Amino acid sequence: MTHIAPAIIVLGNNSIPVARKIISVLPEAQLYGLADRTSDVDVSFTEFGATLRELFANGTPIIGFCATGILIRTLAPLLANKRQEPPVLAVAEDGSAVVPLLGGLNGVNNLARQIASVLSVIPAITTTGDIRFGIALEDPPVGYRLSNPEYAKGFMSDLLAGHTMRLEGNAAWLRNSSLPIVQDAQRVIEVTEKAVFSTLNHLVYHPATVAIGITPLNSSFRGEGSELITLVQQMLTDAELAPAAVAGVFASISDTAEPGLEAIANYLNVPIRFFTRDAITQVMSQHQTADVAVGAALAASAGELIGQRQTANFSCAIAIAPLPIDINTTGTPRGRLAIIGTGPGRSDWMSPEVKEILRNATDFVGYSTYLDLVSAFTKGKHLHESDNREEIARAKVALDLAAQGRFVAVISSGDPGIYAMAAAVFEVLDKQAKPEWQGIEIQVAPGISAMQAAAAKMGAPLGHDFCVISLSDILKPWSIIEQRISAAAEADFVIAFYNPVSKQRTWQLAEAQNILLRHRSPDTPVVVARNLGREAESTIVCTLENLVPEHADMRTVILVGSSKTRMIQKRDGGIWVYTPRRYDN
Incomplete structure (x- = not known):
């Protein structure tokens, strides 16, 4: 299985000292603590079952400080394929027992021995072969x-x-x-x-001792990879080599954008690793070859060249290392850039996709306030903070880091594609187009937007046609904003206003209110939501006439109803707001 940092689950503070001992030998592990019962943990959770099942489904090794029965009953609905399940262990609160439960084919017994060693206990391993021979034939070591x-x-x-x-x-x-x-x-x-x-x-x-080096020979060729797959298949067959012995595909970092590399790596189910041109040139000089593919294969294997062939579009070389190749220390991976949305702020509003990215990213890039929202995931990671207005510079930093083979998470609150960093990254990618950026794997992971969160708090004000307008005139002139407000008001859209007020921009919301009052009734419902999902959260309902612009700031989103939007009084004195889906004449 792909290496994923373990999650240590504790349900009370009494377990934390023992958990810290385990972290001393598993420094990449994250400490998960039950909210209101633990402190000084990496990740706080409220739903034990949901948290464990999410971790298990994502392949995360689980070390639970709880009874074995709790773990078994919680994960039982997910047990289907023993070859894919991650290691799961139960540890006594005082560290007196370590019991491997699941993941026998993915290293759970070795993990149990490692934990038991630091706790000075004997692991409760029950696998007969492992006990008698000290080995599990179905679970060979890495490599x-x-x-x-x-x-x-x-x-x-x-x-x-x-x-x-x-x-x-x-x-x-x-x-x-x-x-x-x-x-x-x-x-x-x-x-x-x-x-x-x-x-x-x-x-x-x-x-895993076989290294396949590849270099494209025709920069204008845009094949789907079938030619390269056929070439590698034939070379492995002629050398009587098993595809399962291939450790990886290796190439120059200048060729990261070559789609054929991804095709052959997927076919063989192996990773791709890249070397700098200087590293490959040094090996080529030592072996007196001008072929970059040969240089890449030998740089990865430090072994013997088995064969080399060329087609019109590719050169391929195969070398064998004396020992299994450690893919984690050989070359660098293809860079990854994930632009993620945290939602308004609460961790339980983050999607499982976003949490998985945050767990695995090596670098976090973002405005300092947004980085604070994901502090539970930043332990041991590289943080690159910047001012909120430096979106373009931030995007460049993120792309450059990813081009070095790092896994970069660009952090936005809300949804990254709504007035946030996704557009900035693609703008830089489009207008500057550095060659080294072209091979980066880019992913946008959505989050709950502020307008969605505000709408959910108050009912369904976005139940019919709506639009979104930013009142910030930093990146576009006010004349355009004014035109859009007028058009949206005349068209009777529900309107979500982002960036309504800042320290420098104090009059725009009041002006927007004046424009709307030319087209909307003074009694039009308005939702003013501030700090959603964070401390000092507040959500109020007022009318368009009674909207007080001074009550808003940059952490506020404002929803202005259409002519059809209605309010319902609740028994507790609160108000529901909704916009009906049917327009009755």
């Missing part, structure tokens, strides 16, 4: 792939019944185990890069 996992259970059962085995090939984790290895045994475990057929009595592990 090895079992070609026939469906045979592993029966093979282990035979060994537990007294049969012996012989080891062909080199793998220290097998050689140093307690497996019953003898030279003349009929059952075989083989470690090889070669494409070897496996049987019930012959397990085959492929070490």
